Amino acid sequence: MPLKDYDKKRDFSSTSEPDSRGKPPGTKKEGGLAFVVQKHYASHLHYDFRLELEGVLKSWAVPKGPNLDPANKHLAVMVEDHPFDYKDFSGIIPEGNYGAGKVEIWDKGTYHSLNEEDRVGSEEEVKAGLEKGHITIIMKGSRLNGEFALIKLKKSRGNNWLLIKKNDEYAVRGWKIDSDKKPDDVKKN
Numbered sequence: 001m002p003l004k005d006y007d008k009k010r011d012f013s014s015t016s017e018p019d020s021r022g023k024p025p026g027t028k029k030e031g032g033l034a035f036v037v038q039k040h041y042a043s044h045l046h047y048d049f050r051l052e053l054e055g056v057l058k059s060w061a062v063p064k065g066p067n068l069d070p071a072n073k074h075l076a077v078m079v080e081d082h083p084f085d086y087k088d089f090s091g092i093i094p095e096g097n098y099g100a101g102k103v104e105i106w107d108k109g110t111y112h113s114l115n116e117e118d119r120v121g122s123e124e125e126v127k128a129g130l131e132k133g134h135i136t137i138i139m140k141g142s143r144l145n146g147e148f149a150l151i152k153l154k155k156s157r158g159n160n161w162l163l164i165k166k167n168d169e170y171a172v173r174g175w176k177i178d179s180d181k182k183p184d185d186v187k188k189n
């Protein structure tokens with residue numbers, strides 16, 4: 001029951017978020033692994049960074065959001081796995097529900113691991129990375145492209161990671177999320 005924590009936190013009679021109860025893990029099974037970044041106007045604005053892995057979305061809450069400047073290492077707190085269908089979710093989580101507030105899709109696309117381009121090899125490499133607390137991926141999205149790393153903070157004991165843009169042709173020195181010109185909701189592009 002990999003999504004038990006996800007289901008437990010939510011009342012599906014009240015929220016329109018995907019209900020994973022009784023459903024097998026989802027996946028599109030071919031092509032690249034999916035990623036999504038959602039801008040979540042909850043009690044504290046944050047960005048949810050999610051990577052498809054074995055039919056679910058491994059998830060991190062990133063208070064300051066992803067950054068294209070390699071100098072800015074942003075905290076990413078690992079949270080419960082989300083169902084695969086969550087990659088398409090946007091809308092309003094009603095008041096009184098967990099995470100109440102608006103959710104927009106800030107970026108979506110595909111990713112693979114640093115050394116393996118195909119889905120099976122990438123999943124193996126990312127799984128190993130999760131265990132050792134260091135994941136390196138290549139992203140192909142509207143906003144996020146190229147190499148990113150997620151590095152677990154070993155001293156913090158909890159689920160604190162850093163999300164870091166690696167220095168490549170997609171890195172942008174001085175980039176700030178608030179001055180980004182693209183519309184917030186990439187589905188409208």
Ligand code: MN
Pocket residue numbers: 040042046047048061099
């Ligand atoms: Mn969130």
